[in-house]
Amino acid sequence: MILMVRKMVMQMSKVTDQCRDIKELNILVQVLLNLALADIRKQGVNPLIVETYRSQERQNYLYCQGRTISEVTAKGINTTFATAYCCPRASKKTWTLNSVHKSRKAVDIVPQRMVDGRMTAIWNAKDKETQIIIQTMEKYGFEAGANWSCNPDSPHFQIKGDFTTSFMQNRNNKYITKAIQKALNKKLNIKLNVDGIWGIKTREAVNKFRAKQDYPFQNNGKLAKKALKDLFV
Ligand SMILES: [Zn+2]
Structure with a gap:
């Protein structure tokens, strides 16, 4: 019984961690991403992969941030999950229970550089190095979330479509x-x-x-x- 509970907690705690493995992405997205990353590095920018593949459970977890239990159960998330993860006071992390990350065709990238002696991830759409990442990812066919007129998402890049290999x-x-x-x-x-x-x-x-x-x-x-x-x- 204790083992079962421990296993459940372990599985549940995984939803709070993002997957950063490029190999979890669709094969064509991997090819284009690796080319883009090499190009970005050549331009002197140090890219940090923040997230690649995302499970539905993790998407549900993100949806629970900034929302109440009744709001998320109304969308089909079960009460046990909602009770464990809802955090109405947190800022909202996502607008949807769907995401191109789930289909292994999206990646989040920000630049990182030394700030006051520490390697620091830069979350700023207007940052010069972020702009280099955006332009380079577009060159390799990624749609940049930074350019969305509604709810722009600057670290987000995706290649939507019904392709596999x-x-x-x-x-x-x-x-x-x-x-x-x-x-x-x-x-x-x-x-x-x-x-x-x-x-x-x-x-x-x-x-x-x-x-x-x-x-x-x-x-x-x-x-x-x-x-x-x-x-x-
Ligand atoms: Zn994203």
């Missing part, structure tokens, strides 16, 4: 598509319209890139792990 027509959002179109223009020295719509011309350009790289299945119109990396390096 490859990007292709009709599976992507405009941010990643624009980044891919720009990269194709650069690699192939062409002038695709950077409109965020993966139409026939973008598909043709992907195939042209695949042929140039001498990949097998040159006309499959897809960018999987290797092709994606080759396109953005």
